[in-house]
Amino acid sequence: MSTTPMQLGDLLAQLPPRTNQQAGEQPLPPTLTNSLDADTSPWYVKALVGIAAWIAALFLGTFLGAAGLIDSYESMLILGAVLTAIAIVLRRLTPRSIFWGQLAFAVVLAGQGLLVGGFAWWNDNATNTAFFVMALEVVVFLLYPDALHRMLSVLAITGAALFVLYEYELQEWVHGLTFLLAVGAVAIWQQELRLLTSRWQGFRAPLGYGLALALFGICLLPPANDFFFFFWATQWWISAAVLAVVLLYLAFTLLHELAQPILSPMGLWALGAVALLLIPAYQTPGILAAVIVLLLGYWRNNVLLMGLATAFLLFFLSTYYYYLDITLLNKSYILMGTGGVLLLLRFLFHQVVGQQHGDLEA
Amino acid sequence: MTTELSQLPATPGRLRRLAQLGYLDRQGLEQGLRLTGGIPNRQGWARFLDYSLLVLGALFFTSGLFFFVAYNWEELPRFARFGVLEAAIVLLLLITHWVGLNRLGGKIALTVASLLVGALLAVFGQEYQTGADAYTLFGNWALLIAGWVLISKFDLLWGVLWALLNLTLVLFWNQVLPGDQYPQPETLFALNAVALIVWEVMGRRFTWWQHRWLNRLTALVAFGFILWPTLATIFYLYDDYYELPMIHRYGPLLYALFLLAVFFAYSRWQPDLFMLTMAMFSIIIVLTTLIGLSLAEVDDVASYFITGFSVIVQAGLAVTILRRLAQRWEVNA
Numbered sequence: 274m275s276t277t278p279m280q281l282g283d284l285l286a287q288l289p290p291r292t293n294q295q296a297g298e299q300p301l302p303p304t305l306t307n308s309l310d311a312d313t314s315p316w317y318v319k320a321l322v323g324i325a326a327w328i329a330a331l332f333l334g335t336f337l338g339a340a341g342l343i344d345s346y347e348s349m350l351i352l353g354a355v356l357t358a359i360a361i362v363l364r365r366l367t368p369r370s371i372f373w374g375q376l377a378f379a380v381v382l383a384g385q386g387l388l389v390g391g392f393a394w395w396n397d398n399a400t401n402t403a404f405f406v407m408a409l410e411v412v413v414f415l416l417y418p419d420a421l422h423r424m425l426s427v428l429a430i431t432g433a434a435l436f437v438l439y440e441y442e443l444q445e446w447v448h449g450l451t452f453l454l455a456v457g458a459v460a461i462w463q464q465e466l467r468l469l470t471s472r473w474q475g476f477r478a479p480l481g482y483g484l485a486l487a488l489f490g491i492c493l494l495p496p497a498n499d500f501f502f503f504f505w506a507t508q509w510w511i512s513a514a515v516l517a518v519v520l521l522y523l524a525f526t527l528l529h530e531l532a533q534p535i536l537s538p539m540g541l542w543a544l545g546a547v548a549l550l551l552i553p554a555y556q557t558p559g560i561l562a563a564v565i566v567l568l569l570g571y572w573r574n575n576v577l578l579m580g581l582a583t584a585f586l587l588f589f590l591s592t593y594y595y596y597l598d599i600t601l602l603n604k605s606y607i608l609m610g611t612g613g614v615l616l617l618l619r620f621l622f623h624q625v626v627g628q629q630h631g632d633l634e635a
Numbered sequence: 636m637t638t639e640l641s642q643l644p645a646t647p648g649r650l651r652r653l654a655q656l657g658y659l660d661r662q663g664l665e666q667g668l669r670l671t672g673g674i675p676n677r678q679g680w681a682r683f684l685d686y687s688l689l690v691l692g693a694l695f696f697t698s699g700l701f702f703f704v705a706y707n708w709e710e711l712p713r714f715a716r717f718g719v720l721e722a723a724i725v726l727l728l729l730i731t732h733w734v735g736l737n738r739l740g741g742k743i744a745l746t747v748a749s750l751l752v753g754a755l756l757a758v759f760g761q762e763y764q765t766g767a768d769a770y771t772l773f774g775n776w777a778l779l780i781a782g783w784v785l786i787s788k789f790d791l792l793w794g795v796l797w798a799l800l801n802l803t804l805v806l807f808w809n810q811v812l813p814g815d816q817y818p819q820p821e822t823l824f825a826l827n828a829v830a831l832i833v834w835e836v837m838g839r840r841f842t843w844w845q846h847r848w849l850n851r852l853t854a855l856v857a858f859g860f861i862l863w864p865t866l867a868t869i870f871y872l873y874d875d876y877y878e879l880p881m882i883h884r885y886g887p888l889l890y891a892l893f894l895l896a897v898f899f900a901y902s903r904w905q906p907d908l909f910m911l912t913m914a915m916f917s918i919i920i921v922l923t924t925l926i927g928l929s930l931a932e933v934d935d936v937a938s939y940f941i942t943g944f945s946v947i948v949q950a951g952l953a954v955t956i957l958r959r960l961a962q963r964w965e966v967n968a
Contacts, residue, residue: 279644279645279670279671280641280642280643280644280645281640281641281642281643281644281645281649282639282641282642283645284645284650284667284670284671285641285645285667287670288659288663288666288667289662289663289666301640301641301653301658314954314957314958315908315909315912315961317908317909317912317913318908318912318954318957318958321912321915321916321919321950321953321954322950322954324916325919325946325947325949325950325953326947326950328923328943328946329943329944329946329947329950330943331943332939332940332942332943332946333939333940333943333944335939335943336936336939336940336943339935339936339939340936340940371951371954371955371958372947372948372951372955374951375947375950375951375954376947376951379943379946379947466654466661466664466665466668467661469651469654469655469661469664470654470655470659470660470661470664474655527680531676531677531680533677539677539680539681539684542684542688543684546684546687546688546691550691553695567687571675571683572674572675573674574647574668574672574673574674574675580848586694587694590694590695590698591698593698594702594705600706601702601705601706602702602703602706604699604702605699605700605701605702605703605705605706606699607699608695608696608698608699608702609695609696609699609700609703610699611695611699612691612692612693612694612695612696612697612698612699613692613696614692615688615691615692615695615696616688616689616692616693616696618688618692619685619688619689619692622684622685622688623685
């Protein structure tokens with residue numbers, strides 16, 4: 274990849290005027306790291322904000338309970354609705370204030386907790402509560418303009434959808450959810466540049482990261498099945514198959530962008546690698562999910578996405594150990610065989626493609 | 636010295652931000668990203684595929700070999716079990732020698748060889764039922780690969796050594812001298828604090844130490860271990876013991892000194908917002924614990940509200956300071 278050190282001013286001057294408003298009359302801002310702007314914060318600062326808001330929300334919720342303010346489902350529902358509404362208004366009125374933003378985050382979490390708790394108490398039906406969570410999170414996703422909270426909403430909606438499938442004994446439909454999440458994640462990152470320059474830019478990060486994390490979450494179910502959580506879905510090869518389809522689509526898209534025919538050396542090597550990964554990914558779809566996110570991360574120069582994918586890939590590989598349907602010896606043959614062929618592919622790739630592109634390794 | 640934004644390096648992150656602020660349209664952003672490498676070109680993808688095949692291949696193969704050893708295949712004679720692993724190690728060392736340690740292939744081969752040393756020690760334990768504590772396995776493993784790590788020019792392999800040393804020490808305390816009457820967290824903190832200093836010095840000295848993931852992970856673990864005696868002191872957990880090591884009394888002091896060192900080092904010497912964020916978060920944990928405990932003795936109900944509110948204020952302050960620092964670094968770049 275080209276890493277030409279170039280100054281921002283020089284680069285902007287190289288862009289055609291129609292694409293470069295700075296070339297017109299709009300001067301550049303003094304800095305891009307606005308101390309009052311949450312969008313410029315790195316992920317770990319946002320994580321600090323999120324964790325602190327959760328802790329604060331727990332304390333505030335406990336206070337409301339201990340103070341006797343929530344002694345019935347009516348009081349929970351009313352107080353929850355009021356707190357959620359206040360938080361939304363507060364966040365919209367003070368979009369740049371760190372303190373009010375932090376307060377609003379804690380209040381909106383406490384408000385939703387009360388709303389869900391109140392609904393569950395009143396309705397006394399877990400499935401209806403899950404539907405309520407989905408509806409509530411869709412509303413809060415649209416109305417509460419915070420990237421981190423929106424990402425949490427995506428995760429909450431996925432969790433509630435899983436619960437509904439479980440309650441209706443439609444566990445095998447989870448593979449459809451896997452497909453939707455993977456397609457959604459690919460679509461968002463594929464359209465990243467379009468989203469960034471549109472009025473929908475606020476949805477890019479929460480949807481992009483949220484869908485990827487939700488996909489990983491679903492892929493945690495097969496190993497969890499063997500341990501502490503019995504989800505009943507057994508045909509995880511279907512998830513692996515649909516993820517392979519998404520991975521192939523992504524590979525074709527990337528080859529198309531690079532103007533590489535599918536039958537070019539790079540295309541054939543990429544397809545060979547995808548086909549090989551299907552062997553260990555049978556019953557461990559997380560491996561394919563991690564590879565999809567890894568590709569998306571590299572495509573969009575997104576270190577966080579690549580880091581997440583790497584961490585989950587290592588995790589899914591280690592859970593393969595606990596997959597019970599085949600013996601450890603056969604697992605070892607599959608893994609060693611896959612690894613060996615991948616290394617062989619790499620060796621051949623180096624010989625063929627390396628000669629076209631010069632030295633591949635620094 | 637203040638730098639104009641236009642004089643700063645054109646990075647993909649800055650271009651994305653300019654697009655978000657409306658300075659670039661989609662075509663401009665895409666073109667800018669291609670010029671700065673924010674969208675990989677054909678050669679970039681070829682290199683990525685090359686690295687991915689290598690790393691994934693090595694990862695799968697090594698996992699398979701570990702599974703093979705774990706299977707403890709009784710039909711396989713003893714010498715074959717040792718032979719498979721030893722042959723693999725020798726082959727990997729030959730590949731390392733052939734490819735060289737300046738290339739990723741050589742580094743990965745040496746890393747896999749280092750991991751297989753652990754598998755070899757595990758087989759040794761299985762075969763001869765040595766009955767030794769697990770910490771000796773990890774300690775010997777670390778000792779045996781230390782020389783390779785020194786010459787590896789690879790931060791991942793240094794990370795393996797670091798993980799092994801931590802495991803050795805944790806298992807030593809758990810298996811040999813368990814209990815709060817021994818300086819477990821302090822020694823683990825010391826190990827990680829020293830490791831952090833070593834990583835920082837190496838990062839300054841060697842160009843191959845390019846990433847900061849190991850530095851950050853080590854600092855995170857160091858914070859975790861020093862928060863343990865600090866919080867135990869706040870919760871009066873050590874008061875139940877008659878004989879405690881003196882070092883426990885100095886847990887909060889060690890934490891404060893580490894905090895100061897982190898703030899100084901990563902705000903001036905080696906600017907790193909991640910480290911400062913961790914330090915801020917640790918302060919929030921300690922202060923919230925102090926506030927909550929103190930108030931709970933006075934009024935239970937009010938303590939929940941005030942503690943929750945204090946978390947909001949602390950996080951707000953922390954984020955304000957962190958963002959201002961980041962802004963100052965960018966302007967003074």
